[in-house]
Amino acid sequence: MGNKKISWGIAPIGWRNDDIPEIGAENTISHLLSDIVVAGFVGTEVGGFFPEPKVLNKELQLRNLKIAGQWFSGFIIRDGVEEVSKAFLKHCEYLKEVNAAVAVVSEQTYSIQGTEKNVFKEKPFFTDEEWNLLCQGLNELGKIAEQYNLKLVYHHHMGTGIQTLAEVDRLMENTDPKHVHLLYDTGHIYVSDSDYMTLLNKHLNRIKHIHFKDVRQEVREQGEKEGKSFLQSFLAGMFTVPGDGCIDFTEVFKRLLETNYSGWIVIEAEQDPSVAHPLEYALKARKYINEELIPLENGSLIKG
Ligand SMILES: O=C1C[C@@H](O)[C@H](O)[C@@H](O)C1=O
């Protein structure tokens, strides 16, 4: 039997992308959710185009799908935690209604992820005072999430103040492990640091949510040479599904099994859906999981 402690999901980002809402706009919620079932995944994350909880729950129920969580852009440094808490409360209310497990938080103050800046060279850095504000603020948001039975998982991200391993280390050291957990995104840490195992090994006990994102090394190198932005990089095909890029997910998955990881692993591969057919890539991801990862559990080929 597949490992019951791990739920395999796939994010809407291959069909529609909140960072560039125009692309894939023809993909409806029914289309997305049905594709997810066809590809053999048990859930997804909420995208910006998702409907109100009642409508979403009906669509999920019809397909026996679950919601893992949803991204939240925080501006704790820019706006202060009081202001951010108001929006975060609403976010958590929505997530509770759709029975999600995690609230994915990323600090977007000074972020260049949606701009035309060179994502390989122009990321922001926080001052000591800003670090304090952020860490204290995240502790507060984490407590709010718990009131809704959710875990706050912090998403390190290219082009933001929390991008590198050193920055993740500092964030983990200065936030309360009771309230602030970590989302491990293989693609973001690899593009940033050319390494994905150190973060995993160092912060295993804080990791409560995972994004499996693979990287096409040649596209990454070309993007770096040309000084591409984050959006230009993913449109050029920097990211792909596990098994299609340079990350060895067997190494990652073995480590997760050894340490009894329990929770979601969500495939998250943003590409231009007019270039990379979303269902084709979802099926490719599932094939890789079934053939290369699940057998590492017990030699079983049954879907998890
Ligand atoms: O988890 C994510 C959510 C997206 O909005 C983001 O840009 C993407 O890169 C990601 O990892």
Ligand SMILES: [Co+2]
């Ligand atoms: Co991610």
